[in-house]
Amino acid sequence: MNKMTPILDPDREFINKWEMYKLLTLHSLKNIEIPETRLFTKDSLASMLTDYPLVYIKSIATWGGKDISTVHKNGSFFEWTIQGKEALTFKNFEETYKQIDQFYHDKITIIQRGIPAIRYNGRPFDIRSHLYREMDGSWIYAGDLIRIGGEGSLVSNIGISNGSVKPTDELIALLFPNQNHHFTKDILKNVSLEICKMLDKFHFFTEVGLDFALDQNGNLWIIEVNTDDLKGCPDLELFSLLPDQSVYERIMNQKAKIYDNWIQFMIHSFDDYLKEKAKEQD
Known part of the structure; x- marks a missing residue:
């Protein structure tokens, strides 16, 4: 494995796939397989x-x-x-x-x-977990879902393959009806949070979307780590496609609240700056 320090792309402010692989292999992550x-x-x-x-x-x-x-x-x-x-x-x-x-x-x-990944009805799928940063700097686990690729697709990206989404619990129950597997939502959440905290040591991101495959034993394999950058952020609209809109609405409401808090913080900081300048001129 390549243990060289990863490099951040200075133009887009993101970690490309090769640099992300190097970063993942630099750390001893638990309950996750890295291809x-x-x-x-x-x-x-x-x-x-x-x-x-x-x-x-x-x-x-x-x-x-x-x-x-x-x-x-x-x-x-x-x-x-x-x-x-x-x-x-x-x-x-x-x-x-x-x-x-x-x-x-x-x-x-x-x-x-x-990856020795299992399929759903012969189609590729992955688990997408989404996390965002709170005002205090902590990471919030927003939710997760399953992306299923369209017929004949190599990938589970629904836009390029005419795929679909399902609630995670629903598909896990269909794939493992006897519950004989290692996967749990707690493992998914903990792995996702661990990767976000790992990213904190390298660069400041505000949103992360993680894509995982599952093997026949329910073990998680990391496919991709998607972060916000100068070109955008992980796709939140995926959650709007779920039958239950509560996760999507909660994420959007919280993001709006965080945005308003940041605006207020900037306004107060600028006011404090103007007051300090005025004192210096007196």
Whole structure:
């Protein structure tokens, strides 16, 4: 694993996928699996496909499931699939690498091992947890939901795949009817809070959306850590798609309250500044 200190993107003020992987592996996080990830090169692709039959390839700065592809090694054949497109099959590794390299040639790219994730009705899904920062600097666990990818999708991002959302408890009950699994909402909440506190040591963020996969035993695997940056923040509108609107309404009301408190704080701080200036001039 790469133990070098992660780097914050100075233009967008975010941590890209590669730097986030480095950050996650710097800390001993409990109750979470981190899929092995490497920078894309010919050698790293060959090595990863030797270790894992399925790998995901992603640009380090992409979001919303864009430009994600998979490579599946099946015997002596290689099947490459780009999100939203038909799979291409190659008879040898050289041609596989050549085509992938041409597609990602202008982007810094990572290779991530295929997580041994379970599916729902043959479709990929993940658990999205959302957290935001209170005025006192503490993290608030706002809620969670399940994102389910559309038919034939590689990813669970609902916008790019025409997917859907479900309440977490509802889908967990369907996936594990005998309750024979390790997953609990407390573990999900604690892991999410632990990652946010880890981020605090590196940079100040105000919102975080975490995406997790589940394996057949109900263990959590981290897929992605999404933070607010100069281009936006994790998608809150996902919660508006749930049958129960209470979580969405609570988040929006609390965010409005925090925003008003910040405005009042800035106004009072400016008033205090003007008063101090006036005293200096007397």
